[in-house]
Amino acid sequence: MTIIEQPDRIDPQLMxxxxxxxxxxxxxxxxxxxxxxxxxxxxGTFMSVSLDPAxxxxxxxxxxxxFARLRRSPAFCVNVLGADQEALCRTxxxxxxxxxxxxxxxxxxxxxxxxxxxxxxxxADLDRISEIGDHFLVVGRIRALDVVRPALxxxxxxxxxxxxxPLQFAAGAPxxxxxxxxxxxxxxPILERTAETIGSEIxxxxxxxxxxxxxxxxxxxxxxxxxxxxxxxxxxxPLGSLLVANADEGAQDAWLRRSSRAGEDGDRESxxxxxxxIRSKGWxxxxxxxxxxxxxxxxxxxxxxxxxxxxxxALMRLLDELRQxxxxxxxxxxxxxxxxxxxxxxxxxxxxxxxQIGVHDVPGAEDDVPLTHIRAELERAALSIGGLPSTRAxxxxxxxxxxxxRDRARGEGGLP
Numbered sequence: 001m002t003i004i005e006q007p008d009r010i011d012p013q014l015m016x017x018x019x020x021x022x023x024x025x026x027x028x029x030x031x032x033x034x035x036x037x038x039x040x041x042x043x044g045t046f047m048s049v050s051l052d053p054a055x056x057x058x059x060x061x062x063x064x065x066x067f068a069r070l071r072r073s074p075a076f077c078v079n080v081l082g083a084d085q086e087a088l089c090r091t092x093x094x095x096x097x098x099x100x101x102x103x104x105x106x107x108x109x110x111x112x113x114x115x116x117x118x119x120x121x122x123x124a125d126l127d128r129i130s131e132i133g134d135h136f137l138v139v140g141r142i143r144a145l146d147v148v149r150p151a152l153x154x155x156x157x158x159x160x161x162x163x164x165x166p167l168q169f170a171a172g173a174p175x176x177x178x179x180x181x182x183x184x185x186x187x188x189p190i191l192e193r194t195a196e197t198i199g200s201e202i203x204x205x206x207x208x209x210x211x212x213x214x215x216x217x218x219x220x221x222x223x224x225x226x227x228x229x230x231x232x233x234x235x236x237x238p239l240g241s242l243l244v245a246n247a248d249e250g251a252q253d254a255w256l257r258r259s260s261r262a263g264e265d266g267d268r269e270s271x272x273x274x275x276x277x278i279r280s281k282g283w284x285x286x287x288x289x290x291x292x293x294x295x296x297x298x299x300x301x302x303x304x305x306x307x308x309x310x311x312x313x314a315l316m317r318l319l320d321e322l323r324q325x326x327x328x329x330x331x332x333x334x335x336x337x338x339x340x341x342x343x344x345x346x347x348x349x350x351x352x353x354x355x356q357i358g359v360h361d362v363p364g365a366e367d368d369v370p371l372t373h374i375r376a377e378l379e380r381a382a383l384s385i386g387g388l389p390s391t392r393a394x395x396x397x398x399x400x401x402x403x404x405x406r407d408r409a410r411g412e413g414g415l416p
Contacts, residue, residue: 023157026081028092029058030105030113031073038100038113039073041066042093044156045135046078054142056122059135065095067136071129076140077112080120081154086161088115089154109144120147150301150311177215180206180354183390184216187346191357194381195219198374200362202381205240205343206355207247210254212240215355231299234258234312236319237271238326242284242343245275246353261320274326282345283375288338288361289325294318338362342371344378347386350395357382 024044031039045059056078060067070076081089092099104116108123124140131137155162184204195202195218204216212233233239236258244255252275261267278284295318301311325340343358357378385391 020157023155023162026089026154026156026161027058028079028081028089028115028118029060029070029076030079030115031070031076032111032113033069033072038105039066039069040092040099040113040115041070042089043078049139055127055139056124056142057137057139059132059137062131062134062136067138071126071138073112073126075110075112075123075125075143076138077108077110077114078122078124078140079113079115079118080122082117082119082149083152083154083162085117085154088117089161114148117149119149119151119153121145177206177208177213179390179394181215183385183388183394184355186388186390187385188216188218190381190384191216191218194357194377198359198377200359200374202357202378203341203343203360204355204357205243207235207240207243207251210235210258212243233299234316234319236316238274238286238323239319241275241278241326242345242356243353245278246345246347259320283343283379284326284358285342285371286326286340288340289322291318291322292325292340295322339371342374342378344375344382346382346391348395349392352395354391354394357385 025046027043027046028040029043029046033039041060041064043058043060047057049055049057058078060070088103091103100113105113106116108114108121110123110125112123114121122140122142122145124142127139127141129136129138191202191204201217201219203214204218205212205214207213212235214231235244235255237255240255244252247255252272256268256271259267259271295315298311298315298318339359339362341358341360342362343356345353345356348354359374359378362374
């Protein structure tokens with residue numbers, strides 16, 4: 001711990017080191033000079049000041065030559081940079097005379113530049129400039145603002161650039177998947193034969209921490225509009241209900257608490273009843289909804305764990321609206337032309353369900369006879385896979401614990 005004996009003599013380098021542990025967003029402040037020339041500077045001190053009136057501010061150094069040019073304008077525009085715009089950030093942070101020589105831009109309502117690719121912009125009239133220590137406090141009154149593209153912002157942290165990674169969607173450690181992937185690979189011949197029999201690819205899905213992961217896609221190509229393997233979704237209602245229904249009480253409780261309506265009366269009881277129905281049936285069916293197309297489009301946009309918190313909330317709202325498609329109390333015959341998902345569990349040597357196998361986006365029919373056939377083939381494959389040494393070993397866990405008699409009976413098909 002560094003204790004300052006004389007507060008008026010704080011070492012500037014120490015201050016930089018300590019405050020460098022606090023991440024800041026990166027913006028580019030732009031304006032038009034009186035002669036119509038675009039000016040800009042990179043700023044990490046932008047902030048929201050007031051909602052009523054709508055005010056924002058930033059703090060340029062008093063020695064800044066870029067701000068000396070910017071302050072001649074009666075307005076300025078704040079450009080919020082995305083995580084993919086580090087090069088642009090460095091361009092505007094340079095001392096180059098013409099920073100816009102290779103930068104595309106369009107005019108904001110005030111005429112200030114909105115740089116191409118910025119994720120958001122705030123156009124403001126200059127309200128006041130005050131001197132604070134070795135910086136200026138520049139306050140602007142907002143006249144217009146907008147989000148151009150919902151993406152992760154560029155951050156500055158400990159003298160380097162990076163991006164924000166929402167914990168809600170943080171990926172589980174790869175090591176969690178290694179034993180599972182070995183078991184899936186050993187099961188590949190069984191899954192390939194089953195896919196050939198039913199005429200549709202088989203998707204292998206597992207729960208990894210708080211995510212639902214499609215770890216393999218085997219066999220025929222489906223009609224699904226985008227690649228499935230590697231796709232990760234939040235393990236939250238209604239997704240993952242088959243895996244959760246066969247998990248321990250702790251996992252079930254966590255899943256129930258992730259419901260977007262977890263605080264509403266009766267929601268927990270309704271979801272818990274669905275889990276009981278799924279566990280009793282031993283399989284899960286989801287009917288196709290037009291909103292599933294919206295879900296696929298959303299997942300394409302927010303792939304590779306670059307979801308913003310706002311996108312995460314939108315995803316959770318959409319999942320809530322899709323819950324009716326996964327309602328186990330509804331009739332099992334299919335009136336829609338496509339079945340979203342039909343899956344059965346694969347049990348390890350202790351009777352637990354480390355992964356499920358299923359079909360996605362397969363043509364439906366006026367009755368459920370084709371689905372009965374598909375389900376029977378999946379259940380036959382799941383039973384065979386559960387008997388493989390690599391699958392049975394998944395029940396041992398890292399600590400090598402032995403199964404209880406009840407666990408063994410469940411794993412051998414003696415218990416539901």
